[in-house]
Amino acid sequence: MTRVHDLAVVGGGPAGVAGALTAALAGLSVVLVDSGARLGGQYFRHPAGAHPGTPGFDRFRRQARALAGRADLLLGHQVWAVERRAADAADAADAADAADAADASAALTRDGGHDSAFTLRCTAPDGSPVAVRSRRLLLATGAYDRPLPFPGWDLPGVLTAGGAQALLKGNGVVAGRRIVVAGTGPFLLPVAAGLAGAGARVLGVYEAGGGLGLARHPLLAAGKAGEAAGYALALARHRVPYRTRQAVVAAHGERELEAVTVARLDRDWNVLSTRRLACDTLATGYGFVPQIDLGVQVGCRTRADLDGSPVLDVDDRQRTSVPGVWAAGEPAGVGGRHLAELEGRIAGLTISAPGDPVPGVLARRRDRLQAFARALLEAYPIGPGWQRWLRDDTLVCRCEEVPLARIREARELGATDVRAVKLLSRAGMGWCQGRVCGHAVARLTGAPVGEPRRPLAQPVTLGALAALTSARVETAAQDPAGVLDPAPPPDPTGPPAPTDPPAPTDPPAPKDPPAPTDPPAPSDPSAPSDPSAPTDPPTPSDPPAPAGPPGPQGPSEPTRIPGETGTEAGDDSSAASTADGKDSA
Amino acid sequence: MTDAFEITVDGRPVPVTAGQTVGAALHAAGIRSWRATRFGGRPRGLFCGIGVCFDCLVTVNGRPPERACLLQARPGDEVTTS
Numbered sequence A: 001m002t003r004v005h006d007l008a009v010v011g012g013g014p015a016g017v018a019g020a021l022t023a024a025l026a027g028l029s030v031v032l033v034d035s036g037a038r039l040g041g042q043y044f045r046h047p048a049g050a051h052p053g054t055p056g057f058d059r060f061r062r063q064a065r066a067l068a069g070r071a072d073l074l075l076g077h078q079v080w081a082v083e084r085r086a087a088d089a090a091d092a093a094d095a096a097d098a099a100d101a102a103d104a105s106a107a108l109t110r111d112g113g114h115d116s117a118f119t120l121r122c123t124a125p126d127g128s129p130v131a132v133r134s135r136r137l138l139l140a141t142g143a144y145d146r147p148l149p150f151p152g153w154d155l156p157g158v159l160t161a162g163g164a165q166a167l168l169k170g171n172g173v174v175a176g177r178r179i180v181v182a183g184t185g186p187f188l189l190p191v192a193a194g195l196a197g198a199g200a201r202v203l204g205v206y207e208a209g210g211g212l213g214l215a216r217h218p219l220l221a222a223g224k225a226g227e228a229a230g231y232a233l234a235l236a237r238h239r240v241p242y243r244t245r246q247a248v249v250a251a252h253g254e255r256e257l258e259a260v261t262v263a264r265l266d267r268d269w270n271v272l273s274t275r276r277l278a279c280d281t282l283a284t285g286y287g288f289v290p291q292i293d294l295g296v297q298v299g300c301r302t303r304a305d306l307d308g309s310p311v312l313d314v315d316d317r318q319r320t321s322v323p324g325v326w327a328a329g330e331p332a333g334v335g336g337r338h339l340a341e342l343e344g345r346i347a348g349l350t351i352s353a354p355g356d357p358v359p360g361v362l363a364r365r366r367d368r369l370q371a372f373a374r375a376l377l378e379a380y381p382i383g384p385g386w387q388r389w390l391r392d393d394t395l396v397c398r399c400e401e402v403p404l405a406r407i408r409e410a411r412e413l414g415a416t417d418v419r420a421v422k423l424l425s426r427a428g429m430g431w432c433q434g435r436v437c438g439h440a441v442a443r444l445t446g447a448p449v450g451e452p453r454r455p456l457a458q459p460v461t462l463g464a465l466a467a468l469t470s471a472r473v474e475t476a477a478q479d480p481a482g483v484l485d486p487a488p489p490p491d492p493t494g495p496p497a498p499t500d501p502p503a504p505t506d507p508p509a510p511k512d513p514p515a516p517t518d519p520p521a522p523s524d525p526s527a528p529s530d531p532s533a534p535t536d537p538p539t540p541s542d543p544p545a546p547a548g549p550p551g552p553q554g555p556s557e558p559t560r561i562p563g564e565t566g567t568e569a570g571d572d573s574s575a576a577s578t579a580d581g582k583d584s585a
Numbered sequence B: 001m002t003d004a005f006e007i008t009v010d011g012r013p014v015p016v017t018a019g020q021t022v023g024a025a026l027h028a029a030g031i032r033s034w035r036a037t038r039f040g041g042r043p044r045g046l047f048c049g050i051g052v053c054f055d056c057l058v059t060v061n062g063r064p065p066e067r068a069c070l071l072q073a074r075p076g077d078e079v080t081t082s
């Protein structure tokens, strides 16, 4: 018997946690799934004791703790697909589980029109498949960095700005000694300030856009003066120069980064002059790409954001175009953690009280923050001149090692859209499925950045796919690992070349007993998913976990919902048949 | 409870603080690449840091490659580079 939750939330950042908590407080049964070992998402993902002065962290931690006792948490679980079925299927499945049905879920069912059955296909830390079922779905999957290619950008030592931040915040590792920060957007400021504060020598922040300088930074608009001033102060204290209309246009080194070329740019980002700067690390980012794969999979309508990025189209109740599916945070448009939390909260409210209006104070606050987010996106457009930073042999697609010349060839062969360019050049056909190069390839093709069509949001083993198609899966429910192919299968999302490494998510032998310890973060409630046996989240003084014997992805004890580990038989052959569908956008 | 432990990289010890990923531990130890690309043999290590780019695929304890930036390091892990 598989329990059907009222709400499944994908993403444990500020948006997902706020949404899950709001809905749980309203009485819904909630399950939250996140691939990370700890709650927090990209902003609050700190291990124990490593969050000095992160604004908002205490607030987030309170929310995460409150959530831990009220919802099921599946940490370290990657969602690779979502399926939707008609409402009656959900009800039928639920009938067996009627004892679970709270008043709130009865209200949901009565509301009608918005009920569906969703199944999230997940990979647990030990590699085993886990199916999570719910009546409603909140997508709060965040975003990832948008890098631009330039000669040498694939040298080790070149990191995305978010990657440098993740190293620092999630691991306490300063990315390098002599670091250059370059790109565009307000995110460069916290990254540079964080690195400098952690002891790195930050040689400069090179903002390709702007032209205004820190004193007139767009953050100053709309009530972010304090934040902007804080960063300005931090940079000044560490004597970090902040230069606008400058960019890193090339990286140099034999086996790893040794120097970068910094250029002065005109307003279209054409190079005016260059100089060389010795450094060991570059943190670079040109904004964020919202993570919308799961929404696209389930059929949510998208819209192009101001920067051209496709985002999930939501109404003022955070509902997507697909009944029963909500989105909050970056997938609905990049806007930072405050907006993410607020949108999550609004989603939680409208999910649990479908008839009630959005409280005016929340709606107005969201409108303000959204206006601010739009202003920031508009303040940091990507100038077209970056395309001339590339040389013929500059890799555009890092996975398939596709240089600019091959993309040009594809265009000369008549390819005019991204799909054709990809098919001819193989750009975007590798491991990352075009997540890293997608924007660049679209721009180099002269085409709009289309919505991603990725049948698999995360790599998955053939064993897990095969398990879905099996009609006899009762045994799988008892022994999920048993359905997995122990041999390394080819990765269905990966390129077909025989020399390819096998699937990175391929399960290791589940040799380990469950870990006795908690994940280290104080923010991590590490809630037992069994609601009948609630335990307290670890306190900040808890000693960090000896990275005990967890699965490959993380939390030492994969929290799991009893009875949820199996897969269901049924309408799943379509998921398996997508294995070779690949990225066709 | 161990706060610090070691893993090995091609037999050589690398210190880890509990909670760190394999990728973070390697990067912190100055090991910035641990595999080579298929065609050009170009070195690869961390890039996106959050599991998106797959640059950092790593072999640990002989298992099939996994993303080093997501993989929590465990005492005694044996990393082999190529």
Ligand SMILES: Cc1cc2nc3c(=O)[nH]c(=O)nc-3n(C[C@H](O)[C@H](O)[C@H](O)COP(=O)(O)OP(=O)(O)OC[C@H]3O[C@@H](n4cnc5c(N)ncnc54)[C@H](O)[C@@H]3O)c2cc1C
Pocket: A010, A011, A012, A013, A014, A015, A016, A033, A034, A035, A036, A040, A041, A042, A043, A044, A077, A078, A079, A080, A140, A141, A142, A143, A144, A145, A161, A162, A163, A165, A166, A190, A288, A291, A328, A329, A330, A331, A335, A336, A337, A338, A340, A341, A457, A458, B050
């Ligand atoms: C690497 C990185 C670092 C950042 N650092 C900062 C910073 O220091 N300061 C700042 O102001 N802003 C930072 N940002 C911006 C940040 O994205 C937002 O401000 C804020 O985190 C948005 O909250 P969210 O809830 O929308 O998404 P997120 O916080 O990104 O949370 C999304 C969560 O969804 C999970 N997820 C996504 N897809 C899946 C899936 N298929 N299966 C399972 N789980 C999934 C992710 O693991 C993540 O935990 C950073 C962004 C990135 C990409």
